[in-house]
Amino acid sequence: MDSFRSLSVGLSFDKSVHGDDMKRFLPNKKASASMTSLSAPRDGVAFDTIQNHHAGTSASAPQHQSSSKSVSAIAVPALPSSLQLFKKSNFGDDAADSDAEEDSKATRDAADSVEQQNGPANAPTTLSRHTPIKEMSRKHMINIWRKHALTVKGSDIPAPVEHFSSLVRPPLNVPEHVVNNLFTRAHRVPTPVQMQAIPALIRRRDVLACAPTGSGKTLAFLIPMFALLKQPDPTSVGVRALVISPTMELAVQIEREAFFLLKGGNRWKLVQHGQSTKGKDICVSTPGRLASLIKQKLIDLSMVEILVFDEGDKLWDDRTDFLPVVDTIIAACSNPNKVVALFTATMSERVEANAMSVMHPDPVRIIVQGRTSANKDVEQRLVFCTNELGKVVAVRNFIREGIRPPVLIFVQSIERTKELFDEIKCHGLHVALIHSRMTSDERDEVVLNFRLGKIWVLITTELLSRGIDFKGIGTVINFDIPLTPESYVHRVGRTGRAGKKGLAVTFFTTDDYERLAPIAKIAKESGAPIEDWMLELKVNKKRERELSSKTPLRMIVNTEKRIMVGLQRTDRRLRAAEREKEAEKGKKGSKKRNRDDDDNDEDNEDE
Numbered sequence: 001m002d003s004f005r006s007l008s009v010g011l012s013f014d015k016s017v018h019g020d021d022m023k024r025f026l027p028n029k030k031a032s033a034s035m036t037s038l039s040a041p042r043d044g045v046a047f048d049t050i051q052n053h054h055a056g057t058s059a060s061a062p063q064h065q066s067s068s069k070s071v072s073a074i075a076v077p078a079l080p081s082s083l084q085l086f087k088k089s090n091f092g093d094d095a096a097d098s099d100a101e102e103d104s105k106a107t108r109d110a111a112d113s114v115e116q117q118n119g120p121a122n123a124p125t126t127l128s129r130h131t132p133i134k135e136m137s138r139k140h141m142i143n144i145w146r147k148h149a150l151t152v153k154g155s156d157i158p159a160p161v162e163h164f165s166s167l168v169r170p171p172l173n174v175p176e177h178v179v180n181n182l183f184t185r186a187h188r189v190p191t192p193v194q195m196q197a198i199p200a201l202i203r204r205r206d207v208l209a210c211a212p213t214g215s216g217k218t219l220a221f222l223i224p225m226f227a228l229l230k231q232p233d234p235t236s237v238g239v240r241a242l243v244i245s246p247t248m249e250l251a252v253q254i255e256r257e258a259f260f261l262l263k264g265g266n267r268w269k270l271v272q273h274g275q276s277t278k279g280k281d282i283c284v285s286t287p288g289r290l291a292s293l294i295k296q297k298l299i300d301l302s303m304v305e306i307l308v309f310d311e312g313d314k315l316w317d318d319r320t321d322f323l324p325v326v327d328t329i330i331a332a333c334s335n336p337n338k339v340v341a342l343f344t345a346t347m348s349e350r351v352e353a354n355a356m357s358v359m360h361p362d363p364v365r366i367i368v369q370g371r372t373s374a375n376k377d378v379e380q381r382l383v384f385c386t387n388e389l390g391k392v393v394a395v396r397n398f399i400r401e402g403i404r405p406p407v408l409i410f411v412q413s414i415e416r417t418k419e420l421f422d423e424i425k426c427h428g429l430h431v432a433l434i435h436s437r438m439t440s441d442e443r444d445e446v447v448l449n450f451r452l453g454k455i456w457v458l459i460t461t462e463l464l465s466r467g468i469d470f471k472g473i474g475t476v477i478n479f480d481i482p483l484t485p486e487s488y489v490h491r492v493g494r495t496g497r498a499g500k501k502g503l504a505v506t507f508f509t510t511d512d513y514e515r516l517a518p519i520a521k522i523a524k525e526s527g528a529p530i531e532d533w534m535l536e537l538k539v540n541k542k543r544e545r546e547l548s549s550k551t552p553l554r555m556i557v558n559t560e561k562r563i564m565v566g567l568q569r570t571d572r573r574l575r576a577a578e579r580e581k582e583a584e585k586g587k588k589g590s591k592k593r594n595r596d597d598d599d600n601d602e603d604n605e606d607e
């Protein structure tokens with residue numbers, strides 16, 4: 001942690017270049033308040049999660065306990081009826097569109113009101129006052145799919161949803177508070193993956209969805225989760241919805257989104273680590289944490305009604321260590337009627353087949369754009385650097401010429417996060433590093449500070465390559481070229497999120513040529529101007545597989561460390577040479593002694 005304390009040094013960004021970006025980081029009370037709320041529940045709101053025992057920060061825990069005695073419930077009052085967005089009896093799509101301005105004002109008022117109240121939870125919402133959604137013709141469905149580059153497979157596919165206001169209407173019946181909350185964020189129109197995945201899951205169909213990074217997959221499974229669960233069930237013996245994510249950081253982020261959606265609803269409960277799961281509704285966790293809870297019999301998954309694998313290709317990839325753990329979890333989710341869903345931005349056919357083996361027959365398969373395609377809102381550049389030192393020079397040049405902060409830099413190993421941190425920290429940047437060997441408290445602190453804009457440049461490993469939604473990341477730099485095309489898609493997808501534009505720069509040297517072609521292909525397909533020679537550097541499939549699991553050896557990028565390691569190596573070589581010399585001398589000495597002995601023997605024989 002000492003390294004992080006050195007980060008609050010002055011900035012050296014050019015204000016004329018970064019004026020707009022810097023404004024984002026000026027103290028913003030509203031943003032700070034919402035940041036604080038991630039770990040510190042607001043008035044009248046208490047929520048526990050399986051992860052927040054470590055996310056939570058020492059400051060949050062005592063507040064939490066003092067605000068609620070039985071610390072495991074969200075207790076937010078529903079909106080007063082005068083502020084309900086859905087008070088109109090006929091809240092159709094057209095009406096919603098024309099009332100857009102009015103709604104957003106009412107929604108802001110409603111949100112403010114929720115913040116201020118601290119009363120008991122409301123009675124269940126009545127949904128019958130909404131008119132049912134009209135049936136959609138097959139032709140209209142196909143038009144929507146075409147318009148949004150959606151490929152949808154499966155039989156009897158539920159009609160896509162074109163506006164969030166339709167969600168409250170039968171047969172979807174999403175709780176009103178969920179939709180109210182979407183409107184407070186000005187989310188009115190679903191993204192393509194949401195359009196199709198939400199109705200499919202609500203109709204209890206298993207779903208396999210592959211859609212670009214930053215296209216709203218989290219809400220695509222959380223919204224139907226609330227519709228499927230309908231009401232909190234304090235009598236349930238175990239959790240009813242389970243979301244599995246590959247990293248703790250992502251699990252915490254998903255919980256935050258769930259927390260956002262359940263505001264204003266009834267007393268939904270999220271599981272806290274170590275607590276009994278009795279009477280709890282939702283659990284978001286990593287496979288490792290879950291497996292350990294299952295082993296200790298601290299979690300009952302037999303009641304799970306909806307099981308979601310976020311970043312599912314990582315969890316279902318048989319080249320990773322997750323698969324046996326995932327098997328244990330699936331075995332524990334013994335309810336045969338559960339709905340199973342997998343969401344990702346990159347899905348190979350092998351992963352799809354693996355996942356389908358635990359789903360009901362005929363799941364709805366949704367692919368937006370392609371199986372491994374980069375987000376088109378990200379401007380992608382592949383930059384040749386002569387060698388490792390050339391990469392350091394290139395990073396410095398980027399910073400000097402005016403980088404768009406916040407910036408995320410990916411390297412291939414934990415060691416290299418430290419090396420690069422030491423190499424660029426002297427440039428007066430608010431720079432930090434994060435990797436999986438840090439404690440969860442340290443990681444939380446870095447992530448929070450990055451979110452708050454206190455850290456401008458964050459150096460990381462694959463740990464943050466997937467799922468993490470940092471608002472406003474302007475630039476991603478692949479300092480070390482990713483090992484796989486999938487990793488490339490996820491890494492560059494940390495920018496250009498939710499319709500915003502971003503820049504992703506990938507450095508490569510002559511040593512990286514074998515890895516370049518598939519990445520260049522993805523960049524080209526998403527509109528980057530890629531030179532043909534890069535696409536022609538193909539390797540065969542076998543070699544491609546080898547490369548994907550082999551981290552290349554690279555020269556140390558930190559000058560001090562390189563000199564030190566170089567000196568140590570020279571020292572070791574000198575000592576080895578000396579030892580060899582000594583050994584040689586010893587050998588010669590003993591040969592001579594042997595010869596002398598032989599001579600003596602001969603002398604003796606002569607005698």
Ligand SMILES: Nc1ncnc2c1ncn2[C@@H]1O[C@H](COP(=O)(O)OP(=O)(O)OP(=O)(O)O)[C@@H](O)[C@H]1O
Nearest residue numbers: 187189190191213214215216217218345467469498
């Ligand atoms: N319908 C919507 N309209 C506008 N913004 C949205 C909508 N749905 C989600 N968002 C926003 O888009 C951003 C990205 O969403 P999310 O993190 O779910 O993306 P993702 O598809 O899961 O990305 P990744 O593949 O990287 O995990 C979030 O900030 C979210 O609030």
